[in-house]
Amino acid sequence: MALSGWMDRLKKGLARTAELLNLRAWFGRKVDQSFLDELEARLIKADVGVTAAGRILDKVRDAFADKIADENLLDFVKHELVTLMEDPRGSELTSAARGPSVYLVAGINGSGKTTSIAKLAQRLKNEGRSIVLAACDTFRAAAADQLAIWAERAGCDIVRGSEGADPASVAHDACQRTLAKNAQVLIVDTAGRLHTQTHLMRELEKIRNVVSRQIPGAPHEVLLVIDGTNGQNAIRQADVFTKSIQCTGVILTKLDGTAKGGSVVGVRQTLNLPVKFIGIGEGIDDLQPFDAPQFVESLFA
Numbered sequence: 597m598a599l600s601g602w603m604d605r606l607k608k609g610l611a612r613t614a615e616l617l618n619l620r621a622w623f624g625r626k627v628d629q630s631f632l633d634e635l636e637a638r639l640i641k642a643d644v645g646v647t648a649a650g651r652i653l654d655k656v657r658d659a660f661a662d663k664i665a666d667e668n669l670l671d672f673v674k675h676e677l678v679t680l681m682e683d684p685r686g687s688e689l690t691s692a693a694r695g696p697s698v699y700l701v702a703g704i705n706g707s708g709k710t711t712s713i714a715k716l717a718q719r720l721k722n723e724g725r726s727i728v729l730a731a732c733d734t735f736r737a738a739a740a741d742q743l744a745i746w747a748e749r750a751g752c753d754i755v756r757g758s759e760g761a762d763p764a765s766v767a768h769d770a771c772q773r774t775l776a777k778n779a780q781v782l783i784v785d786t787a788g789r790l791h792t793q794t795h796l797m798r799e800l801e802k803i804r805n806v807v808s809r810q811i812p813g814a815p816h817e818v819l820l821v822i823d824g825t826n827g828q829n830a831i832r833q834a835d836v837f838t839k840s841i842q843c844t845g846v847i848l849t850k851l852d853g854t855a856k857g858g859s860v861v862g863v864r865q866t867l868n869l870p871v872k873f874i875g876i877g878e879g880i881d882d883l884q885p886f887d888a889p890q891f892v893e894s895l896f897a
């Protein structure tokens with residue numbers, strides 16, 4: 597999609613957060629204690645996290661105490677947010693030097709894994725890559741059906757097992773199919789699980805081990821899908837996931853349904869993981885690589 601189309605959609609998607617952080621409405625006000633308190637409260641409400649909000653506040657106080665809020669203050673806050681959101685690892689997905697690239701996708705139930713995989717598959721397909729999807733969510737047949745519908749739309753191959761099949765064996769078959777077809781990308785969907793469900797976390801480790809045995813260097817990314825409306829709670833869950841399966845990046849979804857667009861900061865700072873993609877809607881185009889300056893610009897548009 598054209599960049600301008602995406603920017604418009606991003607602005608629309610982030611509208612609720614933008615409304616909360618509307619600093620332009622504060623222009624002309626004196627930057628006193630009540631101003632600072634209110635700014636801090638709003639940043640926390642936007643899910644920037646207490647620590648990051650405190651850091652921004654200290655800097656604003658140092659630079660602007662007793663001045664009149666204006667465009668300079670807005671630019672200053674924007675710059676601070678970009679700094680907190682940006683990750684040197686960037687949003688580009690790691691590709692295998694040779695052979696297929698494998699992306700393992702995990703997260704709690706309903707976070708948006710399957711939808712995000714569909715969007716991602718469509719993106720990669722549009723870039724001309726051949727893709728296999730592995731439906732390792734074998735809990736419910738409906739889960740694989742959902743992925744199959746998306747796969748057909750995007751023109752991707754899909755490997756699925758019967759309901760209740762061992763997800764690791766589906767992953768194994770999907771690796772074999774990927775290699776046999778010489779496909780460039782394998783994306784592995786998994787069942788939602790809570791970080792407290794030890795046996796399910798182990799199952800995820802097993803899937804990880806299977807793909808790493810079948811395909812050299814795999815998984816090339818372990819993407820954790822986090823529902824942006826879940827805020828700080830999701831970040832705590834994510835912490836356990838990252839310890840168990842060594843996540844390499846985050847897909848932050850549902851930013852359109854929430855005023856918690858600041859959760860990008862929380863993810864980046866608390867989990868020390870790059871946000872690779874953001875989801876701002878249920879449509880196939882509503883997932884894009886995360887770009888901090890673009891994101892912050894849309895937040896204050």
Ligand SMILES: Nc1nc2c(ncn2[C@@H]2O[C@H](COP(=O)(O)OP(=O)(O)O)[C@@H](O)[C@H]2O)c(=O)[nH]1
Nearest residue numbers: 705706707708709710711849850875876877878
């Ligand atoms: N508004 C909105 N809804 C989303 C987004 N991503 C996923 N969803 C919805 O969230 C629900 C759960 O998604 P699903 O992919 O099935 O989650 P999974 O259980 O993690 O696989 C579905 O109704 C999706 O349409 C998003 O970025 N924005």
Ligand SMILES: [Mg+2]
Nearest residue numbers: 709710733739
């Ligand atoms: Mg799913």
